[in-house]
Amino acid sequence: MAVRFCDACRTIRECPTCRRPVTGFKHVGVRGAASSSSGIWHYAAPCGHRYASSQQVQVAKGALAVYKGGPLWRAGYKWQNVYWGTYWKQANIPFTPARVDKSVANIEADKSYSGGLSEYNVGQGSVLASVIFASNPPQVLDDSQIGGFIKQWIQARLVPELGHTGAYNLFFPPGVTITLSSDKSCAQYCDFHNTDGTHFYTVEPYPCQTGCNQCTNSAFDTLTQGLSEELVELKTDMDPGTGWVIGNEELADFCDAQFKCKQISTGEYVNAWYSNRQGACWVRGPP
Numbered sequence: 001m002a003v004r005f006c007d008a009c010r011t012i013r014e015c016p017t018c019r020r021p022v023t024g025f026k027h028v029g030v031r032g033a034a035s036s037s038s039g040i041w042h043y044a045a046p047c048g049h050r051y052a053s054s055q056q057v058q059v060a061k062g063a064l065a066v067y068k069g070g071p072l073w074r075a076g077y078k079w080q081n082v083y084w085g086t087y088w089k090q091a092n093i094p095f096t097p098a099r100v101d102k103s104v105a106n107i108e109a110d111k112s113y114s115g116g117l118s119e120y121n122v123g124q125g126s127v128l129a130s131v132i133f134a135s136n137p138p139q140v141l142d143d144s145q146i147g148g149f150i151k152q153w154i155q156a157r158l159v160p161e162l163g164h165t166g167a168y169n170l171f172f173p174p175g176v177t178i179t180l181s182s183d184k185s186c187a188q189y190c191d192f193h194n195t196d197g198t199h200f201y202t203v204e205p206y207p208c209q210t211g212c213n214q215c216t217n218s219a220f221d222t223l224t225q226g227l228s229e230e231l232v233e234l235k236t237d238m239d240p241g242t243g244w245v246i247g248n249e250e251l252a253d254f255c256d257a258q259f260k261c262k263q264i265s266t267g268e269y270v271n272a273w274y275s276n277r278q279g280a281c282w283v284r285g286p287p
Contacts, residue, residue, distance in 0.1 A: 009042055012051065015051075016049075017047070020047045022044045022045065022047075023046060024045045025042045026043040026045060027239075027240045028240055029192055029234070029250050030180070030189045030191075030192040031189060031190045031191050031229055031252075031256070032188065032189055033188055034210075034211035036183075039248045039250070039253045040241050040248055040249070041183075043181050048182070049182070050183060063279070064254070064274060065274060068242045068243060070241075071242070071243070072121055072122050072238060073122050073123060073238065074123045074165075075123030075124060076125060076126070077125035077167075078126060078128050078165065079125060079126070079127045079128065079166060079167060080130075080131070080166060080167070081097070081101055082133070082168055082169065082170050082171065083097045083100075083130065083132045084170060085133065085135075086136055086173075087174065088173065089132060094220060095219065097132060099220065100130075100171065100220075103227070104227070105126075106268055107224070107227075107228050107268060107270065108124060108126065110265060112265065112282075112285040113228070113232075113270060113282065114232070116275065117236060119275065122235050131158060137173075137176050138176075139175065139176060140176075140177045141172075141176065142179045142181070143179065143194060146196070146201060146203065150168060150196065150199050150201065163199070164198075169202045172204065172205050172206055173206060174206040176206070178205050180192065186209075186211060190208055190212035191203060191205060193234040195240075200238050202230040202231065203230075204223065206219075207219040207220075207222040213226075213259050213271060215261035221268075225270060226271070228252075228269075229273075232251060233251060252273045252274075255273060255274055255281035258281070
């Protein structure tokens with residue numbers, strides 16, 4: 001049973017919810033919504049019920065993050081932005097793919113925010129030309145289906161094969177629900193990152209109106225906050241639970257508990273990540 005770092009998972013032989021035998025766990029890096037805590041969520045196979053790990057770290061200053069030996073983002077890796085649906089080709093929408101593309105590039109290039117992750121042996125990459133799909137996604141899409149779609153897109157030459165040298169950022173239009181088993185976007189969670197074992201990706205449902213960290217009333221600002229967190233946590237913990245973690249949390253999850261509005265030098269709102277070097281959550285440094 002591949003359980004990565006979840007010590008409690010090692011002893012589980014039947015699902016606490018349905019009592020069916022457990023053959024393994026899927027681990028997903030999730031930013032929780034409302035009363036759901038952010039962290040690495042564990043889903044039992046084959047039933048799909050979520051197991052709530054109680055593995056916590058005492059809040060104190062110091063080098064709290066621990067490396068578990070998994071893959072990390074290297075200099076030169078690529079981001080591929082994918083906008084799924086005819087919505088993204090419409091005029092007069094609150095924010096355009098071009099604006100999001102610029103923000104992804106700004107976040108990735110920021111020397112203080114993304115560059116600061118060098119303390120975790122993580123490099124800075126670049127952003128490929130984005131892709132907008134004319135077809136619409138299903139109204140309800142489960143994470144278990146995403147890897148299959150990515151493979152189809154690669155086979156059809158709609159997106160490049162990035163393998164372990166990059167990741168796909170998936171943006172969805174309003175009205176689409178993304179599920180993690182029984183957990184739903186904008187109900188239990190805001191966004192997440194994961195891997196199908198071959199490809200790495202972030203999932204960005206259309207910004208939730210409530211329940212997620214918000215610094216302004218702008219849907220775009222809410223998007224960049226959540227997206228920045230998933231970019232950081234994918235880079236530092238590409239296969240959730242095998243990279244840099246703080247107990248059952250990833251680097252930005254830890255700072256979400258005492259959330260403060262922060263911006264990078266180009267103005268985008270971002271979520272802070274924990275710095276072992278500073279013994280505190282990220283604060284913007286000199287440009």
